[in-house]
Amino acid sequence: MAIDRAQVRHVARLARLRLSAAEEELYAAQLGAVLGYLERLAAVDVSSVEPLSFAGDEGSSLREDVARSGLSREQALAAAPQHDAQAFVVPRIIE
Amino acid sequence: MVSGLGEVAAGLSKGALQPSELLEACLTRIAALDDKLHAFLRLTERTARAAAKAADLRRAARQPLSAIDGVPIALKDNFCMEGVETTCGSRILQGYVPPYDATAVARLEAAGAVIVGKLNMDEFAMGSSTENSAFGPTRNPWDLSRTPGGSSGGSAAAVAAGLVPGALGTDTGGSIRQPASLCGCVGLKPTYGRVSRYGVIAFASSLDQVGPLAPDVQGVALLLQSIAGQDERDQTSSARPVPSYGELLEKSVRGLTIGVPKELFAEGLDGQVERAVRAAMARLEEDGCTLKPISLPNAPHAIAAYYLVATAEASSNLARYDGVRFGHRAQADSLLEMYQATRAEGFGAEVKRRIMLGTYALSAGYYDAYYLRAQKVRTLIRRDFEQAFAAGVDAVVSPTCPTTAFRLGEKSGEPLAMYLSDVYTVPANLAGLPGISVPCGFDQGGLPIGVQLVGRPFDEGTLLRLARAAERGREQRTPEGF
Numbered sequence: 001m002a003i004d005r006a007q008v009r010h011v012a013r014l015a016r017l018r019l020s021a022a023e024e025e026l027y028a029a030q031l032g033a034v035l036g037y038l039e040r041l042a043a044v045d046v047s048s049v050e051p052l053s054f055a056g057d058e059g060s061s062l063r064e065d066v067a068r069s070g071l072s073r074e075q076a077l078a079a080a081p082q083h084d085a086q087a088f089v090v091p092r093i094i095e
Numbered sequence: 096m097v098s099g100l101g102e103v104a105a106g107l108s109k110g111a112l113q114p115s116e117l118l119e120a121c122l123t124r125i126a127a128l129d130d131k132l133h134a135f136l137r138l139t140e141r142t143a144r145a146a147a148k149a150a151d152l153r154r155a156a157r158q159p160l161s162a163i164d165g166v167p168i169a170l171k172d173n174f175c176m177e178g179v180e181t182t183c184g185s186r187i188l189q190g191y192v193p194p195y196d197a198t199a200v201a202r203l204e205a206a207g208a209v210i211v212g213k214l215n216m217d218e219f220a221m222g223s224s225t226e227n228s229a230f231g232p233t234r235n236p237w238d239l240s241r242t243p244g245g246s247s248g249g250s251a252a253a254v255a256a257g258l259v260p261g262a263l264g265t266d267t268g269g270s271i272r273q274p275a276s277l278c279g280c281v282g283l284k285p286t287y288g289r290v291s292r293y294g295v296i297a298f299a300s301s302l303d304q305v306g307p308l309a310p311d312v313q314g315v316a317l318l319l320q321s322i323a324g325q326d327e328r329d330q331t332s333s334a335r336p337v338p339s340y341g342e343l344l345e346k347s348v349r350g351l352t353i354g355v356p357k358e359l360f361a362e363g364l365d366g367q368v369e370r371a372v373r374a375a376m377a378r379l380e381e382d383g384c385t386l387k388p389i390s391l392p393n394a395p396h397a398i399a400a401y402y403l404v405a406t407a408e409a410s411s412n413l414a415r416y417d418g419v420r421f422g423h424r425a426q427a428d429s430l431l432e433m434y435q436a437t438r439a440e441g442f443g444a445e446v447k448r449r450i451m452l453g454t455y456a457l458s459a460g461y462y463d464a465y466y467l468r469a470q471k472v473r474t475l476i477r478r479d480f481e482q483a484f485a486a487g488v489d490a491v492v493s494p495t496c497p498t499t500a501f502r503l504g505e506k507s508g509e510p511l512a513m514y515l516s517d518v519y520t521v522p523a524n525l526a527g528l529p530g531i532s533v534p535c536g537f538d539q540g541g542l543p544i545g546v547q548l549v550g551r552p553f554d555e556g557t558l559l560r561l562a563r564a565a566e567r568g569r570e571q572r573t574p575e576g577f
Binding site: 014019031049052055063078079088091 | 195287396399402403414422427432433454467473477511514
């Protein structure tokens with residue numbers, strides 16, 4: 001299945017990935033080959049089959065809704081590339 | 096030389112070994128030998144020595160916290176450990192120091208295990224050779240020109256080379272079992288939900304599972320015992336009680352039925368691998384098991400379904416690497432450019448490829464044809480196993496991998512060829528079932544071969560029993576130079 005560079009650019013934009021021209025070329029070819037292989041699923045009869053999204057155990061269990069302490073603000077901010085005393089800092093998004 | 100984890104635990108129990116001595120022996124071997132392998136990304140010597148000293152006192156007082164109190168264990172680098180850099184094999188997380196422990200790590204520590212360091216892996220566990228690590232590949236102790244498999248390649252190489260008696264890995268499509276097979280050690284992927292995933296860096300959340308690697312089946316059982324069980328921090332962890340694996344291990348395998356699926360002994364299987372696996376099956380038959388031909392008609396679709404489900408989940412899980420809260424950030428003037436440049440600089444080629452594939456599979460117009468269809472095929476694959484178990488099969492046997500270890504670089508330019516090396520391991524992940532790989536022989540080049548057993552949900556006990564029987568008759572060798 002052929003994937004062209006315009007499609008690669010569109011998907012890369014959805015995925016917030018900047019690709020070089022060489023990467024676009026490479027991924028167009030490689031994704032095309034992998035999608036070609038994945039096409040085989042089209043031949044499987046799945047009419048009347050429910051999707052399995054999760055192979056887990058019997059129903060989910062939820063714990064009591066009680067407040068408890070988590071990470072402190074200092075701990076939560078410690079690994080951020082840029083932060084001030086109370087928040088993550090990002091490039092300005094509102095002029 | 097560190098022997099099996101079971102023997103190490105017995106030595107500690109008798110007082111013949113001391114935790115600190117054992118740790119120093121491991122650190123000495125790592126210092127002498129790991130330059131050849133590059134299994135470790137970093138050591139935690141200071142905290143390990145303190146933990147070993149504390150274990151010395153408990154052992155001397157005959158008050159161990161558990162059977163593995165004082166046993167040195169290493170972790171794949173996708174387990175968060177408070178205060179210890181955790182990279183997941185990725186440049187985007189280089190320098191990241193988590194503020195908390197993964198539950199599996201906390202449980203090992205609560206059992207007295209001594210955490211020695213963090214092990215190399217394919218970036219974000221995406222790969223089957225450990226060549227996708229941003230920090231360079233790991234090599235196979237049996238042949239340094241070959242890969243250890245992956246993605247838990249550092250874990251398998253470190254255990255197989257006797258650098259540590261046990262390690263934790265994670266398995267999303269075979270990432271514990273495949274490297275265990277290629278390196279000649281035992282690797283167990285428990286049932287989905289048996290071990291908490293809290294604090295384990297996510298790849299594909301409906302498939303990821305934590306599990307142990309050790310030289311011996313008993314070692315794997317001891318590690319599983321200490322990490323299994325419900326965790327309120329992982330909503331998908333199961334409330335089912337954890338049995339005593341050590342007791343189940345010693346039970347006879349007589350009367351068990353082993354399903355032999357024709358689809359997993361088909362094209363692409365190396366002749367020498369098949370002979371070794373069939374010899375292991377014959378030994379189980381001699382021990383009183385019945386071999387029963389079965390069919391898993393949808394197993395041949397597993398790789399295709401897996402690469403859609405896994406990449407779709409990965410593309411959404413990896414959206415969190417945006418340069419805001421942790422990890423690498425690229426300098427840029429706008430937020431969008433910052434995201435795009437951060438991710439372009441931080442992720443390696445295979446991770447980008449899988450994010451692209453997953454994003455494509457989830458994008459408007461393709462969702463039904465790819466992702467939804469893959470989830471339906473997943474139902475069919477699980478149904479195949481359920482039918483086999485309903486017909487009296489206790490475990491399904493197959494090779495773990497179609498070949499022995501491949502050379503570095505042999506498949507790195509061909510994503511599809513690399514994906515196909517997971518053909519026998521992926522069905523268990525899609526169906527959520529436990530699977531174990533046990534060494535069962537060597538090819539003519541002296542490379543190890545593994546046999547895989549896949550069991551009923553939460554029936555790790557039967558798998559460990561069978562694995563224990565299968566390892567008894569095998570030829571034991573040590574990799575030269577280790």
